[in-house]
Amino acid sequence: MILAAVAACSLPRGAALQSEVLAEQDNKSPTFQVVEVTRRSTPALALWPASGWKGSYRWLSASRGPDSTTIQTGDTLNVIVWDNQENSLLASEASRSTPVAGLTVSPSGTVFMPYIGEIALRGMTESEARATLQERMLEIAPSAQVQLNVEPGRNNAVDVVGGVAAPGNYPLLSRNTRILSVLASAGGISSAMVNPLVILQRGGEVYETRAESLYAEPGRNALVRGGDQIVVTEDDRTFNVLGAAGTQKVIAFEDEQVTAMEAVSMMGGLSAARADPKGLLVLREYEPQHINPDKPGPEMRQVIFSLDFTNADGLFAARQFQINPGDTLLATESPVTRVQTILGLFGTVVGFASTANNVAN
Secondary structure (H helix, E strand, O other), X not given: OHHHHHHHOXXXXXXXXXXXXXXXXXXXXXXXXXXXXXXXXXXXXXXXXXXXXXXXXXXXXXXXXXXXXXXXXXOEEEEEEEOOOOOOOOOOOXXXXXEEEEEEOOOXXXXXXXXXXXXXXXXXXXXXXXXXXXXXXXXXXXXXXXXXXXXXXXXXXXXXXXXXXXXXXXXXXXXXXXXXXHHHHOOOEOOOOOOEEEEEEEOOEEEEEEHHHHHHOHHHOOEOOOOOEEEEEEOOOXXXXXXXXXXXXXXXXXXXXXXXXXXXXXXXXXXXXXXXXXXXEEEEEOOHHHOOOOOOOOOOOEEEEEEXXXXXXXXXXXXXXXXXXXXXXXXXXXHHHHHHXXXXXXHHHHHHHHHHHHHHO
């Protein structure tokens, strides 16, 4: 009688049973879809649309660029004209040189030189522009020689906006400048940032990669172009952990892709005393546009993926199944735990009754 009374009580628990969470799937009109994750199902699940983000980061591949820069709109040209001929239009007999400083390249790609007029220089290297100026000078001063210095403008520089020690505008010294060089010039990525993400904005396109990938893979050290904007921020993708797990909290993604097996390790594993290794559930919500009968994907917006960690099939499947940002991982409680709790309470009640009886006697 005592055991039945204890079993009828609502017992304290830290997590739900798998059967309780999935009970609705047997209804005629369930509100969520249940999918068993196995080695057979993971290839098809990999074709489902990603939820919570784009599914992967898009980044540029590294390539070799020219060592010299080209003149662009907004650059400033400082010219010195040397001429040793008598009665020169450009230089006095005392100095033999005439500086022409602060020539800004116009939106049309030209600069104005006295006595010569408009000269198109945009797209030329510094040496090509000097040769062009030299050739045009021959029209008025056959013996003149030209010295040229180019100061890069905004179209020959990149903006490093945040996440570094020294944000600012950094001129490009060559067309072979790479993003790690720019970040180094800006003082490097702040050590206070957790899981830093490097974002490059170019011509209306956005490219992203994790900073650790830039450090580890030389093929990702992409060239930068004038006008690029670089932002370093923290990767804010997370997933939630509940139930009979080693921890219950929001966990940040430690890599671009995280599998179910890696997620279990990140959450401290399953509780040896409480968890049901046959009942790790991944709760995920899809957007309305993801429901498309003509394409691989979910049948309902809310989906529960079930993983079994008690056999090789489930373990290998967990190594392939991807966790998405916003997922909730629920480690369900083992039914054995409930039985143990009942027996423990029964033993406590019996022990208390025995003690009371001894006192009464």
